[in-house]
Amino acid sequence: MAIPSNQLTNEEKRMEEKQPYNLLSIPIIKKFIQSRWYPGIFQWIVLIVFSVIVYELVAGTVDPTRNVGTSLTWVLWWPLIPIFFLVIGRFWCAICPFGKLSDIVRKTIGSNRPMPKFLRKYGLWMIDLFFIGITYSDHIWGIVESPRGSGYLLLLLVTMVIATSVFYERRTFCKTLCFLGGLSGNYSRSGSLELRGTPEICKTCKTQVCFKGSDKAEGCPMFQFVRTMDSSADCNLCGNCVKSCPKDSIRISPRVPTSELWGIKKPMIEHTFLAAVIMGIVFVQNITMVSIWQDILNAIGSITGTDNYNVNFTVAFIISMAIPVALLLGTAKIATVTGGSAEKVKKNFIRFGYAIIPLDLAGHLAHNLFHIITEGKAIWYNTAALFGLNVTRADLAFAPASSVQMLQYIIIVIGMIGSIYTAYRIGNKGSFKALMPYYTLMVILPVANIYLFSLPMMHRV
Template sequence: MAIPNKNVVEGKKPINLLSIPIIKKFIQSKWYPGIFQWIVLIVFSVIVYELVAGTVDPTRNVGTSLTWVLWWPLIPIFFLAIGRFWCTICPFGKVSDMVRKTIGSNRPMPKFLRKYGLWIIDLFFIAITYSDHIWGIVESPRGSGYLLLLLVTMVVGTSVFYERRTFCKTLCFLGGLSGNYSRSGSLELRGTPEICKTCKSQSCFKGSDQAEGCPMFQFVRTMDTAADCNLCGNCVKSCPNNSIRISPRVPTSELWGVKRPVIEHTFLAAVIMGIVFVQNITMVAIWQDILKAIGSVTGSDNYNVNFTVAFIIAMAIPVGLLLGTAKIATLTGGSVEKVKKSFIRFGYAIIPLDLAGHLAHNLFHIITEGKAIWYNSAALFGAHVTRGDLAFASASTVRTLQYIIVVLGTIGSIYTAYRIGNKGPFKTLAPYYALMVLLAIVNIYLFSLPMMHRV
């Protein structure tokens, strides 16, 4: 059963940012979100050009710095603070809109993508992460540039044939990540039920003279999640009844009572934890020992073979731990169906810790390599700046911040499990609490080890 909005539970009317005239007027204007989209698209074009045609030295390529040292670390903060707003200003989305409006045939999304889109997104995210470690995409400006061009090609291809943002909804590798993280976010867009139920126009979905229908195929009247809302403002522009509100909320509160939990979200939540482990392990000294140990079993010294084994094991461990925890928690009369249901429901509790692990890992890059953004950007404009240490702070400071972030994420995950379990007895929910603590300990241990730079 879904948990209502926290403010509603407490008898308070949710704060509506659209009640502030200047915010509402801006979102309803033609400038929103276009002004942000064009700025990002121009920067994106420069990044792709530099990646493909600039220096092959990743430490001096501004495209590499802006993509992997700045954008990638900031992305989870975007999702936590303002939901999927990035998806509105994302250059892929803007390219999709332009292609579709000029030469698109706007055919309905294929049934295959509609049914399996979430699984495709999960697999695409895993494939890109795997490819990075096999072919060194992050360390290679050319590799990063070609990846972005491949994605642009996919965007153009889907936009020529299919309606709205089919690519963003069912194929974008960030789709699952942004959906999961945005559920933890502190901002939500909703309709007013009393107004929406009497609406005959359905302009939020169908569109109007003021704006197109929702690019992510959402119907505000029934929308109960931030996972697929880009905050593009189309529904705000189109709604004839002033029903839409944009409200701040308690982070993670949406996870407390997801109405329609699905295994695709839970699977990705567990897998992301394994991927964070991989990203950390490959940057510490014990990685070579792990490869040798795997090699002794596989009988191969081929890096790709042994990394593949390590990658699969790392992803499988959190999935297996979650499944085992669900079985332990349902030992007293728990059927297979009950175990599966618990596995899916409580998988959402891992998301805050996922977010914390992702943030903590990326914090290392932006703090210890962040000055490269300034040096490389200055060089792009012909300024000759003497390069020095790339770090903003010491490694010990970074580790302290990483520990704090992981602890906060652990608290968020434990409390989310508590709320998903309807504030049940401690002994009933203890296995899930223990799982979150175990995952946190592994993260903290890995962050305690000296890390090497990849860029």
Template sequence: MNNLLQFSSLKRFIQSRWYPGLFQWAAMLVFAVIVVELVAGTVNPSRNFGTSMTWVLWWPAIPVLFLVLGRFWCAVCPFGKLSDLVRKAVGAERPMPRFLKKYGIWFIDFFFILITWSDHIWGIVESPRGSGYLLLLLTTMVVGTSVFYERRTFCKTLCFLGGLAGNYSRSGMLALRGTPEICKGCKTQSCYRGNEKAEGCPMFEFVKTMDNSADCNLCGNCVKSCPNDSVRIFLRKPTSELWGIGKPRMEHAFLAAVIMGIVFVQNITMLEIWQQILGVIGKVTGTANYNVNFTVAFICSMLIPIGLLWLAARLTAGSSQPKDAVMKNFIRFGYAIIPLDLAGHLAHNLFHAFTEGKAVWFNTTGLFGYPMSGDLAFASTGVVQLLQYLVVVLGLAGSVYAVYRIGGRASWRKLLPYYALMLLLAAINIYLFSLPMMHRV
């Protein structure tokens, strides 16, 4: 594994005060403009700079950023920088509450599901005001948390994007670790505690024992503070972390399955047959209320991959296995869904990026007094569909290989239920992407 910090210019930049501050302040400036435009700009989502920057550019780019750069976005995120500023100015620096330490990932899972559900109930994406108020609500949560608690407690345990970032970054190509031989003799623990050169890890990570990238923001604090030059930043094979996780956790496996279900429902609600589907659900529920029927569809979409993963785990847990074998299989092989999650998320948002992408340029020029209009598409629907199919196939390859490695390179017959699961999830995605979709923004 090559250490990118062997490049002296890169190492000096990361150790300087310009990193990640240069990116953070740029992101803060853009974020401020976005919030103002969302709250006070036009209510037409296709003409609003904030809407196009958030949902047409940023949201489709997020899975790519996590795959290529790990959680680098979290290092420059405006919410994270705001948390640091508030904490340094008026923070009480109290320890993170025990219940957040224990259940923080579940809170993140819950908030991610809640925000996705809320989008369809209150039309957050289609409403600049709704998007703006959501960002202001998150800002309030960040400020409130930072006033009372140490480091980035909000980012670690409450940020709705945290679970997504953690799961996706496990498949990422960029990772930060310590050098075991050097860390073993370290007495200072500067990477965690901090020193005069930099604060301790904002995400409560200890480089010496860190074996995954789920919570590493690549903020560079440990690179600045380590007195032994132990920290390495290196490139690795995508998805390689998924089959070497020391302590698999239910929260991560659960979220991996849930994300797949959310990708399904995001696609289904954009299909021309969505109203017919609502009609069928309405016959079962006995009401035409959209909120009720969408909630039923939303829950069912999440339960489908959860149930399928549980079935695969049950089929591979023979009668001679321990009683908790099904649960262990569910958790271990749940991580194998993550590459398909990434692919489904990216493929879905390719539709927005390539068929609405020019809105980013048009609305940006409009901010400077040069309004432009015209066809928003960069590519035809047919081209976008081909790209979507390709992305899903690549995600399928990543998930299938992850199953193979998690299973200890066992025979294909032993792992057949998991291979079948990945093929089925990929097939469902490809089928949904083959159907005509409507724009939401």
């Protein structure tokens, strides 16, 4: 029972004021998360919709502009997913159909073996490679433009989910193989919601049910131990720890977006590499949709000696990913030129790479804003057709391209401010001169994005 404020000492009042606001202090939210309905009710809804999408992709029309699976996946879900991560953290992963399917398979026929050491050690790199591979495959085989290609990709992922769930414990696939895992982990670090334990309570707990599980809920599916958790990268807000905790130690709190990026205790090169690569992939996605793309292919072709699209795109893809990595590495070298050790360059490369994440998020949002605003009506037309409604099709756009461009510029500028401030905080609020190389990089990258967004874009779906 809460102690009346007039009975608290001054020290207790100060401690209470320092505590982040806990959404679980709202009885209806706490009761819902502790109930068996959470997150199951969302999981089953998403799984049913996912099944319809896969069926339509595989068996429906091959015209991507009229296939409801294509419009729901690439025009609606893909543009909205970074917003989910920004606003509510990694909650999508709690209700993702792959995660629910993994739980079903594991509980029915799974052997629950420990995660292989190889995946435990190299899982993040596997996620990075899968994300790069799927993006590359889209441009080579046209997955987005092909309902069948999208459907077969989802079925391939379903096969991987089933295979890993049959053999291994918890959500091994989600933790170490899901192509969305690295993206969601990086973006969730910028998110405005966090789940944490109360240190004073957790340190006296002997049960460890948040990790091991209890009769009320399984242990953390993402292998997290709330007592030591200081990142939202692997927390999917599934609520298992809230259900199991015997001392009400868990809190779910709003926070300042990007604030987690300022104090990463164990920065990892896998995260920095992916952050830089995502920026390169945003460049690729933008460049391939503007008129200068053919000129770029021709220029590359004059060097490679071939007009083969796959060859020249591969070169462009590698260069686009390499540029942000090289720029970050060069910036780290410039910033440490006076101190100069290779170890320090590497350390700063890894630390300040996290400052790119807000720009990644902004670039992803701005790029996909084009699709959801200029192609968004296809969602309504195709969904209506799925239910047999005869709706007259008109222009797919909700707003003109000029309005989209203005929104894109605003989003990129906000991302730039977020990245500059993150670099400032990572640098422990150092002098402007000391952090100038990083500030410069955080301006160069958005300027390049703004230039590409200023060019007319072609629809892909």
